[in-house]
Amino acid sequence: MTSTSTAKNNDIAHLDSLTGGAFTAPTSGERAARVREWLQSTPAPEQLADVFKELSVKDKGAAKLVREKIDEARRIKSQEALAADWATKAQALLDTAKLNIADALAWQRDAAKAGAPLSREPLAALKTQLAERVRVIEDLQRRVQVQREAAVLLAQRIEVLSTKSWQDAQAALDALRVDVGQWQAQAAELAADSSWASVDVKFPPLLEASKGQLLVVWDAFQAALGQAVAAAQDASAPLPPVLVWADELRVARGVPIEAAPKQAKPKIDPEVRAQASATVKEVLATLELEIAEGHGKASAGAANALRHALKENGRLIDDKLENQAHAALAAAGELEGWQRWRADQLREALVAQAEGLLKRPEGQAIGGRKMQETLRSLREQWKQTDQGGAPNHSMWKRFDEACNDAHKVVEAWLDKVRAESAEHKAQRLALIEEVKAWADANTTALDDDWKGFNRILHQFGDRWREAGHLGEKAFAEMQPLWKAAIAKAAAPLEALQAESMALRHAMIEEAKMLGAAAELRIDAVKALQQRWQAVAHRVPMDRRQEQKLWDAFRKPIDDAFNRKTADREKAEAALGLRDRAVLQAAKALDTANASGDAQTIRAAMAALEAALQGQAQAQADVQTAGSEEGQAKAAAQTSDSAENMPPALVESTQEATETIATEAIASTDSETTADSEATADAEAIAPAPAEPVAAPKAPPKRVVAARGDDRPGTRKDTSPAAAGRPGKWGERSDSARGPRDSKPGQRPGDRGPRPEGRDGGRPSSRFGAESRPEAPRLGDAAFRAQRDALEHAQHALKKLAMQAHGEALTQLLTAWEKRDASLVPGTQELGNRAAPAVRAAWVQALGGEAKGAVAAKPVDPHVALLRLEMAAEVPTPAEDLDARRNLQLQLLTKRNDPPPAQTWGQDTASVLAGPYNATAARRVQSVLKVLLKK
Numbered sequence: 006m007t008s009t010s011t012a013k014n015n016d017i018a019h020l021d022s023l024t025g026g027a028f029t030a031p032t033s034g035e036r037a038a039r040v041r042e043w044l045q046s047t048p049a050p051e052q053l054a055d056v057f058k059e060l061s062v063k064d065k066g067a068a069k070l071v072r073e074k075i076d077e078a079r080r081i082k083s084q085e086a087l088a089a090d091w092a093t094k095a096q097a098l099l100d101t102a103k104l105n106i107a108d109a110l111a112w113q114r115d116a117a118k119a120g121a122p123l124s125r126e127p128l129a130a131l132k133t134q135l136a137e138r139v140r141v142i143e144d145l146q147r148r149v150q151v152q153r154e155a156a157v158l159l160a161q162r163i164e165v166l167s168t169k170s171w172q173d174a175q176a177a178l179d180a181l182r183v184d185v186g187q188w189q190a191q192a193a194e195l196a197a198d199s200s201w202a203s204v205d206v207k208f209p210p211l212l213e214a215s216k217g218q219l220l221v222v223w224d225a226f227q228a229a230l231g232q233a234v235a236a237a238q239d240a241s242a243p244l245p246p247v248l249v250w251a252d253e254l255r256v257a258r259g260v261p262i263e264a265a266p267k268q269a270k271p272k273i274d275p276e277v278r279a280q281a282s283a284t285v286k287e288v289l290a291t292l293e294l295e296i297a298e299g300h301g302k303a304s305a306g307a308a309n310a311l312r313h314a315l316k317e318n319g320r321l322i323d324d325k326l327e328n329q330a331h332a333a334l335a336a337a338g339e340l341e342g343w344q345r346w347r348a349d350q351l352r353e354a355l356v357a358q359a360e361g362l363l364k365r366p367e368g369q370a371i372g373g374r375k376m377q378e379t380l381r382s383l384r385e386q387w388k389q390t391d392q393g394g395a396p397n398h399s400m401w402k403r404f405d406e407a408c409n410d411a412h413k414v415v416e417a418w419l420d421k422v423r424a425e426s427a428e429h430k431a432q433r434l435a436l437i438e439e440v441k442a443w444a445d446a447n448t449t450a451l452d453d454d455w456k457g458f459n460r461i462l463h464q465f466g467d468r469w470r471e472a473g474h475l476g477e478k479a480f481a482e483m484q485p486l487w488k489a490a491i492a493k494a495a496a497p498l499e500a501l502q503a504e505s506m507a508l509r510h511a512m513i514e515e516a517k518m519l520g521a522a523a524e525l526r527i528d529a530v531k532a533l534q535q536r537w538q539a540v541a542h543r544v545p546m547d548r549r550q551e552q553k554l555w556d557a558f559r560k561p562i563d564d565a566f567n568r569k570t571a572d573r574e575k576a577e578a579a580l581g582l583r584d585r586a587v588l589q590a591a592k593a594l595d596t597a598n599a600s601g602d603a604q605t606i607r608a609a610m611a612a613l614e615a616a617l618q619g620q621a622q623a624q625a626d627v628q629t630a631g632s633e634e635g636q637a638k639a640a641a642q643t644s645d646s647a648e649n650m651p652p653a654l655v656e657s658t659q660e661a662t663e664t665i666a667t668e669a670i671a672s673t674d675s676e677t678t679a680d681s682e683a684t685a686d687a688e689a690i691a692p693a694p695a696e697p698v699a700a701p702k703a704p705p706k707r708v709v710a711a712r713g714d715d716r717p718g719t720r721k722d723t724s725p726a727a728a729g730r731p732g733k734w735g736e737r738s739d740s741a742r743g744p745r746d747s748k749p750g751q752r753p754g755d756r757g758p759r760p761e762g763r764d765g766g767r768p769s770s771r772f773g774a775e776s777r778p779e780a781p782r783l784g785d786a787a788f789r790a791q792r793d794a795l796e797h798a799q800h801a802l803k804k805l806a807m808q809a810h811g812e813a814l815t816q817l818l819t820a821w822e823k824r825d826a827s828l829v830p831g832t833q834e835l836g837n838r839a840a841p842a843v844r845a846a847w848v849q850a851l852g853g854e855a856k857g858a859v860a861a862k863p864v865d866p867h868v869a870l871l872r873l874e875m876a877a878e879v880p881t882p883a884e885d886l887d888a889r890r891n892l893q894l895q896l897l898t899k900r901n902d903p904p905p906a907q908t909w910g911q912d913t914a915s916v917l918a919g920p921y922n923a924t925a926a927r928r929v930q931s932v933l934k935v936l937l938k939k
Contacts, residue, residue: 020056023048027060027067036060036067044074053078080427084122091116095131099138104203106142109135117416120423124416136409142203145195147398149208152192156215159184163226171233171250178230185223192216273321281321285330288314292333308337351390352400359383359407363414373418380408380415429473433483436472437490440465444494455498459545462495498545505544506554512537513558520561525569530562583616584787590616591790598794598801606798606805613791814930814937817847821929822921826851838937843910850918866919868892869912870928876905876912877935882928909936 021028027039040060048056053075061068095112098104113132116123123132162181166174192212195201201209233245236254244251255261292307315330362371362379371379387404443461450458469487512533519529537558541551590613597609783791813834820828826848832841864872871889874881881889896902905912909932916929 016055017059020059023052024056027056028063033064033066036064037070040067040070044070050075050078076428076431080424084120087119087121088125088128091119091121092127092131095128095135099131099134102202104138104142104200106139106203106205109139117419120427122420124420138200138203141200144402145198145200145204146208147402148191148195149204149212150396150398152188152195153211153215155188156219159188159219160222163222167226167229167247168249170253171230171237171245171247174226174230174250175234178227181223181226185219188219189216278321281318282323282326285311285314285318285322285326289326289330289333292337296333296336304337308334348390349397349400352387352397352404355383355387355390356400356404356407359404359411362407362411371414373415373421376411376418377415380411383408425473426475426479429475430479430483433469433472433475433487436465436468437483437486440487440490440494444490444496447494447497449497453543455501455543456545458498462491462498465491465494501544502546505540505546508540509537509554509558512540513554516558517561520565522565525565534562584784586616587613587783587787587791591787591794594794594798598797601801601805603802603805606801610795610798613794617791814933817933818926818930820851821917821926824851824921836937840910843913846910846914847917850914864912864915866916866925869915869919870925870932872905872912873909873916873932873936874928876909877932879931879935882924 017028024043025039027036027043030036030039040056043056053071057068057071057075060071091112098109098112112135113123116128121128123129159181162177166177166181195212196209229245229247229250232243233247233250233254236242236244237257240258244254288307288311292304292311295304295307311330311334315327319327359380362376365371383404387401443465447458469491475483515533516530519526519533537555541555546554590609594606594609594613597605600606813830813836816828816830816834820826829844829848829851832839832844835844867885867888871881871885871892875889875893896904913929913933916925
């Protein structure tokens with residue numbers, strides 16, 4: 006074991022010295038820097054493997070650089086092998102005597118698809134050689150077409166000379182002989198080229214046919230011209246076969262020219278003539294239509310069709326139709342020439358665009374993909390131009406060379422894309438293997454954490470989407486592998502999700518049964534929802550699917566609650582008479598709260614209290630009496646309770662009272678025929694007056710010894726002590742039970758029947774009113790409305806009182822500052838804490854007439870202010886803390902003097918009698934805020 010660790014340490018030490026201290030560097034950044042320096046020395050692959058193996062355990066970031074270098078070396082090695090393979094194929098194509106252009110182009114295309122480095126040697130040189138070989142072959146083919154056109158032009162020159170004088174033809178004979186000789190020499194040079202065997206098989210026959218036609222015309226022209234020269238020298242010599250030359254020689258000999266007799270056309274069957282005319286007219290109409298639309302290529306085809314029709318049917322048609330056909334053929338020839346001129350213009354524009362692709366400024370250079378699309382578009386436009394007119398081989402050569410130069414940018418971009426694609430493919434394969442390994446190691450969730458399990462699967466999916474771009478073919482190959490790996494990894498979760506799905510569907514059916522039940526069981530619904538949440542928290546599912554299941558589960562329960570709510574609202578909508586009155590009074594109180602007037606708010610509160618007390622009593626009276634006296638009594642009680650109410654509140658209360666009384670009378674009339682149970686219930690609503698209970702005799706007072714207190718002003722407690730010996734723990738005497746135990750027939754420990762209803766029979770201590778008569782229970786809406794309205798009213802009154810209190814203090818301080826006793830607020834504004842005598846003392850102090858206690862014992866305003874702060878128990882500024890402590894010590898020595906809490910009114914008068922000070926005013930204000938509220 007020791008030898009193994011020693012050997013390992015020796016290896017690490019050796020690798021550390023090899024990498025320049027990468028293993029012993031203290032930080033990750035220094036290790037990475039030393040590894041980069043070592044990689045620049047191009048180490049051997051074995052050294053790279055050893056360093057990566059040991060460094061990956063210590064520092065993965067630095068080991069990543071070594072791994073990239075290893076991957077790059079592998080990629081270069083694979084590219085070198087690929088380059089050697091494609092170089093062998095290219096050399097075989099170059100060595101063959103007959104090279105097929107399609108094979109050369111296919112080699113370049115297939116090598117690019119395979120990822121061979123065409124931009125590096127030796128493939129770059131081989132690609133250039135193949136391109137040069139292809140260019141030579143294409144040039145030979147182009148020259149064959151040029152020779153063919155040249156042969157046609159020479160034949161046309163000879164035909165034109167046959168229409169002129171034989172002397173002009175004799176003058177042009179030498180030039181023609183030279184041109185024909187040059188044409189034959191060029192044709193022979195083409196056939197003798199080394200690449201002639203690689204030319205397309207259709208071009209050699211074309212060249213031979215052009216050569217044969219030209220030589221036939223040239224030999225006939227020479228023979229006819231020689232015969233014309235001989236006839237001009239010898240009058241007895243035969244005339245040449247050329248009509249123009251023969252007529253010229255006849256004129257020279259003095260022989261008159263006889264017009265050639267016009268041969269009469271043979272008689273033709275009218276049906277055959279009509280059929281031939283119809284055929285020619287149909288083809289002629291097609292040609293005229295193509296000429297009118299400007300279709301050059303289509304018009305050329307239509308012209309050939311017309312020529313063929315005239316060749317077959319020309320002797321069968323009349324002269325007018327024949328002349329019309331020849332005019333259309335002439336127009337087609339002009340259109341073809343215009344199309345050739347227009348096509349050349351378009352070609353020049355395309356050549357300019359192709360040559361300008363590489364001449365752009367640096368900031369406007371075209372990228373690889375855009376360059377590829379541009380070149381494809383330019384070649385497509387060139388192809389369309391060739392379809393519309395005759396080809397132009399010289400311009401095509403310029404265009405093709407410019408496109409090939411620009412295509413080098415595309416090749417560099419494609420090389421980069423292929424390298425990135427290979428790297429992305431390797432990353433995706435590694436990710437697939439990682440997913441497979443993870444699936445084998447995690448057949449279930451760790452600690453039953455299926456959410457974490459699902460999160461890891463989503464992370465794998467994110468890494469797959471972010472693994473870089475791949476071609477369609479490579480992606481189509483990789484996608485099934487990825488789907489199989491991720492499906493294997495997700496199989497445990499999918500099985501659990503299927504089980505959870507079945508369980509949730511069962512809970513949905515259970516929710517439907519609970520929702521359809523006549524009585525909704527809240528406890529069962531809560532338990533079912535808790536089970537659902539437990540299952541949902543344990544097993545994650547797709548968000549949309551989980552939302553659909555949750556909606557299906559929630560719908561029957563929501564419907565049941567909605568039905569329950571609708572029933573409750575329906576029951577609350579059927580309010581009783583008393584509820585409507587309370588609601589009206591509560592609304593009126595809310596309106597008064599919004600007004601901000603304390604008097605109006607108190608009047609509205611009184612109206613609400615009247616609705617709670619008087620209306621119930623009015624209802625009971627109406628039900629009991631059922632006559633006009635009951636209505637009058639209810640109206641009287643309502644009017645008595647609303648003396649201080651505003652007119653609007655009085656009117657609303659009276660309307661409610663009248664409505665209650667009317668409906669009560671109607672209900673009383675309808676209940677006269679009811680059974681005895683209904684009568685008993687009606688009597689129970691209006692409670693019978695209770696019999697008066699005799700007050701218990703007061704026990705005699707006992708003399709109890711008490712410790713005396715000789716302090717002045719001390720009150721002695723004269724309340725009698727509890728009679729008798731105190732009982733045991735938990736016992737209670739009968740005399741302490743109160744009057745309720747004195748009812749006849751009641752047990753000693755019985756407290757009597759509990760009043761029913763929300764407010765039945767309980768005393769109302771909210772406004773100091775007497776206990777309310779028993780009344781029917783208020784509805785939920787009415788109870789909440791009156792409770793909220795009263796709470797808001799109390800809050801508003803409290804707020805108004807605080808506001809009035811602050812304004813009163815402000816007025817008092819203003820009166821002190823201006824020394825104006827008329828500005829002192831009244832007793833009502835100051836509150837019940839400030840007695841009229843206290844206010845009078847303040848007025849006299851501000852008026853300069855100190856009387857009473859203030860005049861008898863003048864107090865220093867500063868001392869008086871300290872006494873006020875002691876009475877209010879508010880803090881004193883830091884500079885006066887020592888004076889306050891001294892004053893407190895003095896008060897402890899004066900036992901008979903009243904404390905500051907009892908003399909705060911006189912102390913305030915002493916402060917007001919002194920000079921005004923802003924600091925003292927703030928201290929007085931903080932003190933009076935407390936004292937006037939107690």
